[in-house]
Amino acid sequence: MDYFIELFFSGLTRGSIYALIALGYTMVYGIIGLINFAHGEIYMIGAFTALIVSTVLSIFGLPLPAIIILTLLASAIWSASYGYTVEKIAYQPLRNAPRLSPLISAIGMSMFLQNYVLLAQTSDFLPFPALIPDFAFMEPYASTIGSSDLVILVTTAVVMLLLTWLIKFTRTGKAMRATAQDRKMAMLVGINVDNVISITFIIGSALAAIGGLLIAAHIGQINFYIGFVAGIKAFTAAVLGGIGSIPGAVLGSFILGLTEAFATGYVSSDYEDVFAFSLLVLILIFRPSGLLGKATIEKV
Amino acid sequence: MEPLLNITGLTMDFGGIRALDHLDLSVQQGKIVALIGPNGAGKTTFFNCLTGIYKPTSGDLLLTPPGRETSRLNGLKPNRVTQHGLARTFQNIRLFPNMTVLENVMIGRHCRTRAKILGAIFRNRKTVQEEKEIVALSLSILKKIGLYDMHDEFAKNLPYGAQRRLEIARALATDPLLLLLDEPAAGMNPQETSELDELITAIRDDGLSILLIEHDMKLVMSLSDHIFVMDYGKKIAEGDPKSIRNNPEVIKAYLGEDIDDA
Ligand SMILES: Nc1ncnc2c1ncn2[C@@H]1O[C@H](COP(=O)(O)OP(=O)(O)O)[C@@H](O)[C@H]1O
Ligand SMILES: [Mg+2]
Secondary structure, eight states, X not given: OHHHHHHHHHHHHHHHHHHHHHHHHHHHHHHHOOOOTTHHHHHHHHHHHHHHHHHHHHHTTOOHHHHHHHHHHHHHHHHHHHHHHHIIXXXXXXXXXXXXXXXXXXXXXXXXXXXXXXXXXXSSOEXXXXXXXXXXXXXXXXXXXXXXXXXXXXXXXXXXXXXXHHHHHSHHHHHHHHHHHOHHHHHHTTOOHHHHHHHHHHHHHHHHXXXXXXXXXXXXXXXXTHHHHHHHHHHHHHHHHOTTOHHHHHHHHHHHHHHHHHIIIIIOGGGHHHHHHHHHHHHHHHOTTOSSOOOXXXXX | OOOSEEEEEEEEEEXXXXXXXXXXXXXXTTOEEEEEOSTTSSHHHHHHHHTTSSOOSEEEEEEOOTTSOOEEOTTOOHHHHHHHTEEEOOSSXXXXXXXXXXXXXXXXXXXXXXXXXXXXXXXXXXHHHHHHHHHHHHHHHHHHHTOGXXXXXXXXXXXXXXXXXXXXXXXXXXXXSEEEEESTTTTOOHHHHHHHHHHHHHHHHTTOEEEEEOSOHHHHHHHOSEEEEEETTEEEEEEOHHHHHTOHHHHHHTTTOOGGGO
């Protein structure tokens, strides 16, 4: 039973990270119908920024909580500026082009960013500092859930609540929903759709950066390629839940995280991906639009 | 007096097809103006050019708000056109289906408000105040349109006639000078149509100008101060309802249909 609970929490932790990344995929898809293949790289850049910033800050000898918060802010802002720029240079000019063009542009952006980090940094794995300390109050539970798991779960929950509130209740959130439901009509009621799209990329990228920082601190190493793997998984989670649906992305992420954790724990870590993708295929056979996705109706 | 909207030589080509052909049209402040013509005449295309959905091939679109400078609308993006004071509804309903009735109207206020995302997060007083005003104003529009009781429903769950009225409410929320209605009575029963007639009159009486595309000739004849008739992208006639009713060109364009019940 203890082992089960341990796997359960490890699944939740994975799911949280997937969710932080999957939200970016699903929000961008919901608004402009594009699968942003460069999103995984934004997450990876978030992790690298966190590594650099936290290293510099610890040289200055700042206390750990200050380092964590400043690092979080810095990587969120830095990744957001990458996300914003990628959209402006690679997607916005293709807004009215055939659907395949921005998709190819996205793949190009993904490869460009990977290679850029590879050249600017290194191809080796870099150690990532243990930013999250082992809390004393977690001592009794340490065998089932680690301190970093707890921090990841709590941070993710807070971020999700904030995002839900933003989308449901704020003026910006309403503009985002309106744009997702009918872009042309949104323009006609006076919404600056270009701004809404930019904001969507900024939010999605900041969330991915937070995910990047948390997982790097949890695992303890990063390299230029982590965005590819995590990106594919998070994208899978978004499709599983129904791409374009925000609750769907979160649900899909947790289902995927838990499936992987149990597959690894009870079968073998070699089969983790087999289980994950079998699950995806199964769900898509029975629900082609994903768990919470709407059957697509072509807009005219 | 300078007309509110003055359009000259408006032409729109799609590849080899000329959908609008040197169209001249103007709307005087405070009037209800109708645009009629057979299906495919180019009426909707005209609205699309006017509201920035299409970029006209040539021609001029000039808006002169009472007591203010003339501005040129050609080539502006739709959201800028809306800011200048044009609002429209669609031939086929285009509400935001998964937003509530109230939210649909509130979204119309977007172009008239400034609150930024940080203001919303930190709940500064100005933002909170502005949000309250938007809700109050939107509810008052819904009251006027007769949808107040349904403000918490999802737009997609409204009956057809109510959805049409909600589109008008949302357009009104943008604070327009000129309201563009594309076949607002399409699919309505006689009861709903007569309510629409009253609503459009009331909006005009509030000082707005209205440009109306409509097939229901009874409605057009009863509402309009002035009528333009189009066929094959060209203007074939204009005048008051009586002169249009008796214009042989118009009768021919409608293939000899009795336009009283066309
Ligand atoms: N995007 C477009 N591409 C090509 N042709 C178009 C386009 N939009 C409208 N048209 C053409 O313009 C003509 C006028 O259509 P429309 O404005 O919808 O007429 P109406 O609203 O008067 O019934 C039609 O022949 C239509 O095929
Ligand atoms: Mg039409």
